Amino acid sequence: MINNNFPETTHCDSLFGQALDHLERGNVTAAEQALHTVLTLMPQSSEAMGQLGELLASTGEMTEAARWFTRATAFDPDRIAWLDGLAQAQTALVHTPEAEVSLRLMLARRPGSATTHRRLGRCLLRQGRRNEGLDNLNEAARLDPYDPFATADIVEALIEAGEPLAALELAQPALRAAPEHPPLHLRLGDAWAALGETAKANTLFRRACELAIDYGDNDTHQEAERRLNRSQAIQDQPVAPAAAYIRALFDRYADDFDRHLTGGLDYQVPELLREAVLSRPELACGGLRVLDLGCGTGLCAASVHGLTTTLAGVDLSPRMIERARARAIYDHLRVGDLFEALAEPGPGWDLIVAADVLAYLGPLGPLLTAVAAALGAKGRFMATVERLDDDNDQVRLLPSRRYAHSLGHIRATAAAARLVVLDLTAITVRQEAGYPVCGLLMVLGPSPPIGRV
DSSP: OOOTTSTTHHHHHHHHHHHHHHHHTTOHHHHHHHHHHHHHHOTTOHHHHHHHHHHHHHTTOHHHHHHHHHHHHHHOTTOHHHHHHHHHHHHHTTOHHHHHHHHHHHHHHOTTOHHHHHHHHHHHHHTTOHHHHHHHHHHHHHHOTTOHHHHHHHHHHHHHTTOHHHHHHHHHHHHHHOTTOHHHHHHHHHHHHHTTOHHHHHHHHHHHHHHHHHHTOHHHHHHHHHHHHHHHTTTTSOOOOOHHHHHHHHHHHGGGHHHIIIIISOOOHHHHHHHHHHTSHHHHTOOEEEEEETOTTSTTHHHHGGGEEEEEEEESOHHHHHHHHHHTOOSEEEESOHHHHHHSOSSOEEEEEETTOGGGTOSOHHHHHHHHHHEEEEEEEEEEEEEOOOTTSOEEEOTTSOEEEOHHHHHHHHHHTTEEEEEEEEEEEEEETTEEEEEEEEEEEESSOOSOO
């Protein structure tokens, strides 16, 4: 415990023992005084430094705790407990780069530690290093897939990183192994809430409340109750689809997307889009630079590919992009936000298409403004919307969690973006439960108008 080369060893051993006795009895002040006395007599005692760091951390004095843990690890760099304490103190102080260094030192000594991988993953996410952070979280899950506390922590981090679907997939083995674990139910409820699945989230929040009461887990009970109260207030209202929901929806849908649309839903938009392009002389001649917003698997782009010299696509869903890449028709593909794609510098696009995308955007003003800036002088924007017949209610969120848009809204937002409505054609977007979904195919161009209005 204490370095026996010092003459004060016996006295220090006694003081150190007293400090531990004080800690066991909860007398923190006396324990701290005893440890300081030990360090006055034996200033190189890493054991006393580390114990003092632990004591100060337990009372929330993280700055002082970090200072003593730093000194302890300098004298005893192989002591994992002191290094762990230092990393926790640095994390609490939001000294994120320093915490990363400490956690990596811990992993160098114990590379198979799921806990350290998990903490390092969260540390990296806080620095905006998403891919590295998720790699470490996934490694933590691989090393210990059945620890419900660890899984609940990873699920929370994945949700914060915008990966609620990955969180759900990861949590299933742990939930089967620990079906009565309150925090895990709470975090799974958070994941469903992030995907906009309010009813499923409420079921899990309710179960978390029940289990937390049974286990006396007051913190989880209060958290789950707050979420449930907030969530129940909006359960019967349509919830605007968040980017995480859209990404997760289409990630799950990617493998069957084409077959389901063209077979089950009688989706005719690719053919309608091609007809609209060929009907316009400024486009039918070909040689077009085309940007496909919300490109999905490339189903619509395939219908106009023969008219392009450059074809680029963007979609929120990585799995959709994988399917689009397999078509081998795109020159450029990216996973990301359509506004980022529209803002990229370069010559204006001859054609920007958005097939079955605007239903997830709500009011069209911001999009049309971005489109107007991205179009070339003779460029065209072609997009479909689900039609709303009431011009007094220009945009409506439907129970399907898709937006419908009115003619009046399209005309008003186009004019505000200095775009001219060149064509608005009534179409059937798809079949839903055996009934046609009425929509519009719009063709917009820059102002002043060029060609037929």
